[in-house]
Amino acid sequence: MTEQKIKLKMIRMSEVQSQEIEWLWYPFIPYGKLTIIQGDPGDGKTTMVLNLAAKLSKGEALD
Structure with a gap:
């Protein structure tokens, strides 16, 4: 088995562009982002997660 090396790309924070966040449930769950x-x-x-999924699948608001 051959070992593959992974090359990491380093970037400066000055190169990262800010973007406005869209909220699925403000200020708890951003839309399209990872939430733990x-x-x-x-x-x-x-x-809680099952309740959120049920409401979203029915098109109900998250209060």
């Missing part, structure tokens, strides 16, 4: 739901077991993470 974290908490202790039993805090209701799964219930």
Whole structure:
């Protein structure tokens, strides 16, 4: 098996262009970005995400 080397590309923060964020649920979930739901077991993470999915699939507002 041959080992593949991954070359990382370094960029300066001055080269990063800012962009306006669109919100799916302000200010908790940005649209099209990665969101991490974290908490202790039993805090209701799964219930919250299932509730969000149900509302979005029905076209309901996220209050």
